[in-house]
Amino acid sequence: MKKEAxxxxxxxxxxxxxxxxxxxALGSKAAVASPEINADKTVTFRLPAKNAxxxxxxxxxxxxxxxxxxxxxxxxxxWEYTTPRPLDSELYMYNFIVDGxxxxxxxxxxxxxxxxxxxNIFIVDGNGDxxxxxxxxxxxxxKHGSLHKVWYDSKSMDMQRRMTVYTPAGYExxxxxxxxxYLLHGMGGDENAWTELGRAAQILDNMIASGEVEPMIVxxxxxxxxxxxxxxESSLGFVQPFVNLPEAKASFAEHFPEVVAxxxxxxxxxxxxxxxAIAGLSMGGGHSFDxxxxxxxMFDYVGLFSAAVRIPQIVGEESDDVLKKQLTTQFSKKPxxxxxxxxxxxxxxxxxKEYRKMLDDMGFKYVYRESEDGHIWRNWRMYLTEFLPxxxxxx
Amino acid sequence: MKKEAxxxxxxxxxxxxxxxxxxxALGSKAAVASPEINADKTVTFRLPAKNAxxxxxxxxxxxxxxxxxxxxxxxxxxWEYTTPRPLDSELYMYNFIVDGxxxxxxxxxxxxxxxxxxxNIFIVDGNGDxxxxxxxxxxxxxKHGSLHKVWYDSKSMDMQRRMTVYTPAGYExxxxxxxxxYLLHGMGGDENAWTELGRAAQILDNMIASGEVEPMIVxxxxxxxxxxxxxxESSLGFVQPFVNLPEAKASFAEHFPEVVAxxxxxxxxxxxxxxxAIAGLSMGGGHSFDxxxxxxxMFDYVGLFSAAVRIPQIVGEESDDVLKKQLTTQFSKKPxxxxxxxxxxxxxxxxxKEYRKMLDDMGFKYVYRESEDGHIWRNWRMYLTEFLPxxxxxx
Numbered sequence: 010m011k012k013e014a015x016x017x018x019x020x021x022x023x024x025x026x027x028x029x030x031x032x033x034a035l036g037s038k039a040a041v042a043s044p045e046i047n048a049d050k051t052v053t054f055r056l057p058a059k060n061a062x063x064x065x066x067x068x069x070x071x072x073x074x075x076x077x078x079x080x081x082x083x084x085x086x087x088w089e090y091t092t093p094r095p096l097d098s099e100l101y102m103y104n105f106i107v108d109g110x111x112x113x114x115x116x117x118x119x120x121x122x123x124x125x126x127x128x129n130i131f132i133v134d135g136n137g138d139x140x141x142x143x144x145x146x147x148x149x150x151x152k153h154g155s156l157h158k159v160w161y162d163s164k165s166m167d168m169q170r171r172m173t174v175y176t177p178a179g180y181e182x183x184x185x186x187x188x189x190x191y192l193l194h195g196m197g198g199d200e201n202a203w204t205e206l207g208r209a210a211q212i213l214d215n216m217i218a219s220g221e222v223e224p225m226i227v228x229x230x231x232x233x234x235x236x237x238x239x240x241x242e243s244s245l246g247f248v249q250p251f252v253n254l255p256e257a258k259a260s261f262a263e264h265f266p267e268v269v270a271x272x273x274x275x276x277x278x279x280x281x282x283x284x285x286a287i288a289g290l291s292m293g294g295g296h297s298f299d300x301x302x303x304x305x306x307m308f309d310y311v312g313l314f315s316a317a318v319r320i321p322q323i324v325g326e327e328s329d330d331v332l333k334k335q336l337t338t339q340f341s342k343k344p345x346x347x348x349x350x351x352x353x354x355x356x357x358x359x360x361x362k363e364y365r366k367m368l369d370d371m372g373f374k375y376v377y378r379e380s381e382d383g384h385i386w387r388n389w390r391m392y393l394t395e396f397l398p399x400x401x402x403x404x
Numbered sequence: 405m406k407k408e409a410x411x412x413x414x415x416x417x418x419x420x421x422x423x424x425x426x427x428x429a430l431g432s433k434a435a436v437a438s439p440e441i442n443a444d445k446t447v448t449f450r451l452p453a454k455n456a457x458x459x460x461x462x463x464x465x466x467x468x469x470x471x472x473x474x475x476x477x478x479x480x481x482x483w484e485y486t487t488p489r490p491l492d493s494e495l496y497m498y499n500f501i502v503d504g505x506x507x508x509x510x511x512x513x514x515x516x517x518x519x520x521x522x523x524n525i526f527i528v529d530g531n532g533d534x535x536x537x538x539x540x541x542x543x544x545x546x547k548h549g550s551l552h553k554v555w556y557d558s559k560s561m562d563m564q565r566r567m568t569v570y571t572p573a574g575y576e577x578x579x580x581x582x583x584x585x586y587l588l589h590g591m592g593g594d595e596n597a598w599t600e601l602g603r604a605a606q607i608l609d610n611m612i613a614s615g616e617v618e619p620m621i622v623x624x625x626x627x628x629x630x631x632x633x634x635x636x637e638s639s640l641g642f643v644q645p646f647v648n649l650p651e652a653k654a655s656f657a658e659h660f661p662e663v664v665a666x667x668x669x670x671x672x673x674x675x676x677x678x679x680x681a682i683a684g685l686s687m688g689g690g691h692s693f694d695x696x697x698x699x700x701x702m703f704d705y706v707g708l709f710s711a712a713v714r715i716p717q718i719v720g721e722e723s724d725d726v727l728k729k730q731l732t733t734q735f736s737k738k739p740x741x742x743x744x745x746x747x748x749x750x751x752x753x754x755x756x757k758e759y760r761k762m763l764d765d766m767g768f769k770y771v772y773r774e775s776e777d778g779h780i781w782r783n784w785r786m787y788l789t790e791f792l793p794x795x796x797x798x799x
């Protein structure tokens with residue numbers, strides 16, 4: 010099957026379709042190019058909608074963080090918006106709003122769900138600068154690791170639960186053992202979040218291939234204690250995401266050692282503290298904070314990305330005294346890295362500042378990274394690319 | 405984290421959002437229930453769109469296979485359509501068309517891509533009849549197998565290529581060896597097709613749990629010879645799916661023994677003919693026809709679902725004489741099952757009839773299954789549920 014494939018495909022779809030409308034529905038290719046990344050890195054969005062009165066574009070690609078802008082109709086009934094300035098190399102998200110109805114771009118099949126909202130995505134690359142964010146997030150022609158959607162029996166939660174495991178290129182064919190990085194999502198996320206909006210598999214493939222990051226196994230759990238799996242993959246069925254969450258039999262943090270035991274049993278791990286890292290964003294940062302202090306012999310590397318530290322519903326309700334005792338034990342074991350990152354505009358900024366003050370007062374060392382912006386995926390992808398090269402370097 | 409999670413989530417999103425609009429965008433829950441499966445198994449679709457002049461629903465759930473129907477606006481500016489009759493237990497697909505623009509249902513986050521078209525999906529179950537199609541396709545509370553997205557080096561194609569591998573529940577923890585079923589997609593599909601629109605993981609989980617199907621490894625390759633992986637997961641980037649397909653260095657069928665070798669090397673397989681099956685839909689049926697006759701010692705079970713047999717661009721261009729010689733060799737080795745299934749309205753019906761006549765004339769036995777309808781996923785899921793119980797029963 011060579012170049013004729015496209016032709017054959019069209020013919021087969023045409024022949025296969027049951028009605029004139031179905032033919033078009035199944036066989037349609039996008040009528041316009043959208044989004045189109047122009048040579049100067051401005052981006053043009055297009056939507057054919059000749060009867061619409063008003064079309065808006067909504068997303069983080071709209072100029073100057075305004076989030077929303079009107080599109081204008083051209084003579085041939087195609088609504089257009091071009092960003093007034095080139096976009097930085099990055100992954101962006103958007104929707105259109107047509108006469109008040111929020112829709113996905115019908116010309117762009119690439120989408121990600123964030124909580125209950127499905128947005129189109131696209132990547133602006135850095136013209137081959139393989140350290141530009143967009144290039145880190147792209148699939149490049151390098152050796153790829155595998156992604157495993159695996160179910161484990163949780164005794165403490167009395168349910169099967171799903172996790173995503175990344176194994177680095179060469180894992181299948183080799184006999185080597187690897188360090189393990191546990192990478193946790195935020196509230197409203199799930200075991201798919203880091204590989205979808207987080208682009209973790211691409212970041213790992215690209216940075217392992219370039220030698221910046223040690224080959225490692227990365228475990229992405231589902232941190233919603235009452236849930237088996239991401240929406241649509243659990244026995245709850247195709248329900249609205251994150252509505253009426255079932256009650257859990259144990260907290261996520263309490264149950265976490267079961268995850269580590271499952272991974273050490275079923276993957277070729279280096280099963281000791283020196284070869285384990287844990288990090289997470291938002292709620293997952295809270296989990297990383299909590300799990301690492303409650304299991305001081307488990308992780309040598311800890312990362313808190315925009316972390317929800319000390320929110321009782323997420324990480325338990327210990328007093329300052331208990332927390333200080335736990336941290337004293339944890340830091341007495343000299344973690345190789347304790348990393349805290351947050352954006353200047355993050356709504357959790359003050360909570361993190363207060364926690365850093367506690368660490369400072371107690372003389373505990375950590376690496377601190379303060380970025381622009383707030384509680385957004387752009388920051389979390391960036392923190393991940395900065396955190397990974399620090400892992401497992403001295404082992 | 406217990407029931408407070410939903411509340412915390414809302415609060416955090418509210419606090420996190422950078423602007424009033426972004427707050428709503430990120431935190432929005434569906435304003436209406438759509439689709440709503442009513443007690444009598446009619447289904448109601450809803451779309452709030454107060455400025456729209458005309459809203460249509462397009463899909464296989466529209467009554468009497470009409471594919472398209474108008475929705476009507478209620479007093480509160482919500483467009484509605486209720487199917488005039490109960491829907492059979494099945495997985496359905498649909499879009500809305502708002503003033504000429506085809507959109508996804510913003511209240512339903514569950515979607516599947518079919519070629520270049522993204523459609524919403526939903527499942528009508530059979531009220532707990534675990535053999536009703538919808539129940540086969542649901543995630544049930546049974547032991548789940550794992551899905552692996554794995555890359556292999558293809559020497560003949562000179563590229564890394566991605567496949568999906570299903571391992572049955574218990575695979576990780578055990579030491580048992582399993583038979584292997586190679587399950588191939590159609591043109592316009594890829595290594596994700598059988599687990600998305602095909603619901604293969606759910607069908608396998610449910611039918612293995614009920615004892616109807618032997619535990620097995622199922623390998624779902626990418627049959628587009630020039631492509632590394634599904635759109636968005638290859639180094640081509642976020643391009644329009646199946647436009648300008650790259651030229652391949654070898655045909656998919658020629659390269660196939662590399663796949664079998666990779667699987668036998670890296671999974672706990674029973675690596676002989678008695679424990680191997682191959683089947684596919686449409687182009688994948690053509691591939692199964694071709695690969696099984698060119699490798700007569702490889703597969704004991706062969707399934708052709710709406711198969712594109714004898715289309716030169718798919719399966720080579722052998723003469724009748726060569727084909728008959730190949731089939732004579734294949735059938736002399738007494739395959740345990742040669743299964744042909746097709747719908748009465750399939751555009752490949754006559755081609756399959758002709759091929760069956762050749763088999764009849766030569767006295768070669770096969771199992772034949774003729775269904776209603778044409779070249780559609782509903783049939784392929786059904787053929788899969790009928791084919792699976794026949795595999796590996798006498799071993």
